[in-house]
Amino acid sequence: MAGSGVAQLREPSAALIRVEDLVVDFPLPGRRKVHAVSGVSFDVYPGETLGLVGESGCGKSTTGRAVLQLPRPTSGKVIFDQVDLTKLGGEELRQKRTELQVIFQDPISSLYPRRTVSDLVTEPLSIWGIGTRSEREDRARAMLAEVNMDYDAVGWRRPYEFSIGQCQRISIARALMLNPRLVVCDEPVSALDVSVQAQIINLLQDMKRRHGLTLVFISHDLSVVKNVSDRVMVMFLGKVCEVASADRLYTEPAHPYTRALMLASIGASKALVGGGGVKMMPNPETDAEKQTEMPSSITPPSGCRYRTRCPHAEKICAEVEPVTRRVGDDHYVACHFPIGAPLSEDARQLAADGGGAGSAAGRAGG
Amino acid sequence: MGARRRVREVRPTDGPLLEVEDLRTYFETRRGLVKAVDGVSFELIAGRTLAIVGESGSGKTVLSRSVMGLLPQRNVTREGRVRFAGLDLVGAPEHELRELWGDQIAMVFQDPVTSLNPVVRIGRQITESLRHHVGMSRSEARAAATALLRSVGIAEPEQRLRWYPHQFSGGMCQRIVIASAIACGPQLLLADEPTTGLDVTVAAQILDLLQRLQHERQMSMILVSHDLGLVAGRSDDIIVMYAGKVVEKAPTATLLSDTRMPYTEALLRSAPRLTDGSHRRLPTIPGAPPDPSDYPAGCRFASRCAYAQPRCAEEEPPLRPGAVPEHTYACWYPVGTPHGAEALELNRAGGAVG
Known part of the structure; x- marks a missing residue:
């Protein structure tokens, strides 16, 4: 999980914005660097809202800003309306920027x-x-x-x-x-009270409809993201975990991290949820996230970056980085042992060789 | 911690651990008298968790500070009665309060990073209250701090005691704040927005931790939050505040299933939920809370209320009992009653509500 890959990308000519293999590093003293975003790919169709979710430090804001070339990414392509923004010079980019706007968290x-x-x-x-x-x-x-x-x-x-x-x-x-076409909303309602939050969310939806906007909506709040988004991308430590349509992601989360995020926010409002729609019954044995700190983005774990916290992690997760692959209709996941979906090619290979993935195979099947 | 020497022993009483009666806290400002807390009464039974919920400016934070006596000295009027384990806290001299703070009543503030002293090692910050209140020696305190850090889920506690706050993440800092708050084994823990600003997964861990500690130590807890959804699964009773007043008070399950006050209903509805489909239009509360230095006559929520009738703007509704005796609410046209339904219908027909 928490891997690279481009399986989630759709038809290039139809996308308003297409980000390929985006990498953003921030240098530190002593040749070290913060790997803020490492190989993220996604696209957004015109009129669509893509939600970016994850904890602080997962690179969701950096991704949003790299789309606007604020600052320019270390590598990768940001193709807006068939033009690669990373290749544009200063003045050309300035011209183009009128079509891209941003709304920040602290107004x-x-x-x-x-x-x-x-x-x-x-x-x-x-x-x-x-x-x-x-x-x-x-x-x-x-x-x-x-x-x-x-x-x-x-x-x-x-x-x-x-x-x-x-x-x-x-x-x-x-x-x-300036009549922008793409608006990046970076946690626009996180600082607001619930009642005001509802007003602003409704307003954004109205404005989107009225002005034909395409939105990239960044938030750590899963229920807010679900409300506004058509498609959602879950990120962890600079990598993509899962991409799916909003309704599908929330009914059938395949990535253990997505599930952990959802359980955390359902746990918070257990009494309000009542179960309908979301097929989630917490299982204390398989859902216990390892209570470790967020791994460092300076020295990220090998293989899958989520493995140090993942309850399903096996040996292969430390060795082979999972890439995104299709597990359902408009549903992509980067994980060797996704929930309710077949194992990754690498994990299957290992299981066939009699490796350590056997027990996990049984679990994923059950 | 058998060999504890308490400076003051608070005897357990039969009644509620905390009784607040008609508490008023006013601030004199240039804009006039700000009535942040305006006649609030509640009780907290030992071992239970009470949640105080409301929007920003509803007075919930001032209420929790007023209960503790943590208010500025000047330009503040604090009236009413606060009894904690039989002791009257309003009017108690500060040296007596100091004996209670940290020992019997502890507080966890919203921002964990600023509530720790940045230039003092966390070991000393955690052991400060143990040394002061319990009179532990340095080595005893160190051992206790190690155990505390472990109990709040911090690995390698011996080494971490020597760290400074900036070396920890926000969630870890909040764990440390909690560790120092529970160090002396307080009977009451006040947590003011303990998870605001933390990530969902971390927030869930912190709330689980508080719940576990409360259970293990049989503490009472007051959980202040703006998020009704957050406290719903984690409290025994809920108080909903609006414009300095309690507008509804009930056991958590009753409050959620038998909501009476339109404000509570509106708060519950305006939060997006995971179970709703995407792009659902969120019901909002029109308008803004009233000016705390100039409250309108009658019900303070009336101008924003979907149920409001002429009477609401004239007469202030008193808190009255609901179906169960622990449930009280302040509304003339409560939700879920024929009276309320009629009022809502009347407003809808008149086009006042969309």
Whole structure:
């Protein structure tokens, strides 16, 4: 699990964004480096929402930012609308960036505190010299109205005068001023209360529909991701674990890590869930994640990066890195011993040779 | 820990461990008097877990600090009664409170990284209360700290005692904070948003840990959170707060199955759930909480409530009992009653609710 592979990629010509074998390393003193993202591939069709889930440090934000070339990835391709962004020069990239926008987690710190809302929201247009001052204001008025804010009442105010939910609305309005095609939402609701969170999620869905947006939605909250996404990619320590359609991933998680994540959030709201829809009964014997720390992204484990925490890990997991492969309709997993799906080719080979995978084979079958 | 010398022995009482009666906590600010906690009463039976739930600004954090007596000295009015194991905490001199803090009542704060001193080795931070309250020697305290670290699931505790907080992850820091909170074997543990800011898997581990420790040590616990879903599986009783007041209070199962207060219902509904299909439109609560220095007359939730009728804006609903005696709620048109259904129908017909 937690492997590389490109099985989850679909028709290249139909994708709005296609990321191939993305690698992002951050250098450390002494020739060491942080392997933040190591060989991640995915694509997003126009109008689709891809959810990226995982714990902190799994590389989901770095992946989202590498798509925007913030910073440029170490290697790999980011093909947006048939153009590889990693190959573009500074000015060409700047031109292209108008079509790619981002919404950050902390709306208060992502809005410059000394500017008025009017300045903040019209700035993208001013930079590109679009329209006259009054045209820009009209556009800001219309966009703020779409996020349920009144330009005449809020335009002259500054960010600190607003609640965190209102600041997030302003950020959304600003991100959409240039009619982007792809918006990367990096934990946009994580800092919000449940009631405000619901408002912002609904707003994002409305805006997506109205403006024909394609979204990459990053969050550590599985239920939020399920609500907004068409497809979900689960990441662990810079690798892909599982990719599937949202409903399928949650009813039939194949990767042990996906299951562990879901059990953690179901455990949190056991009383509210009641079981319907999600086929998950915790099994204390097979579900006990090894209570170890998140492995280091400076010296990641060999083979599958999840193996040090995985309850199903066998010898082969330390030796051979699993690659993504298809286990169902639009369902891809990178694991030697997935839940409710056949073993990987490598694990099967080993089992046939009478290796250590025998017991796991029995378990996966049962 | 047989040879413990307690500075003060708190006798167990027959009644509830903690009784809070009509507690009010007001802050004088430039905007006026902020009524953060405005007449809150509850009891906590020994060995149980009470969850306090509400949005930001509902007063839940101030309530937990007010119960403990951890408030600034100036510009604060604190009235009402807080009795802990027979001791009156409101008006108690600080030196008496100091004997209780960390010893009988301990607190775990939201941000584990800032609640540890960054330049002091964690071993000393954990043993501080043991040395102070129990009067342990250095080596006794060291042994106790090792055992504590092990009990909160930190491997190689002997070496880790010499580490500084920055060498640990957020989840590990929270374990260390918990270890130091339970060091003296408190009777009451207050946990204020103990898992906010932690990852789901880590949060689940921390809550499991708290539950286990509570069980093993027969502690009582107050769990403060904005997430009703999170505390639902982990508490015996729940208090829902809105605008400084308790609006509903019930045993957890009753609160979830027999919700009466429209605010509780709205909170439950607005969280996305794993069991719902994707792209489900989330029900939201319109508007924003009222200004804490200028509450409206009548029910404070009325302007955002789907059930609200003219009476709600005029008369403040008192807390009244539900089907079981432990269940109380403050609403004129409660959810799940003919009265409430009628009110909702009336509002729907009038187009007030979408």
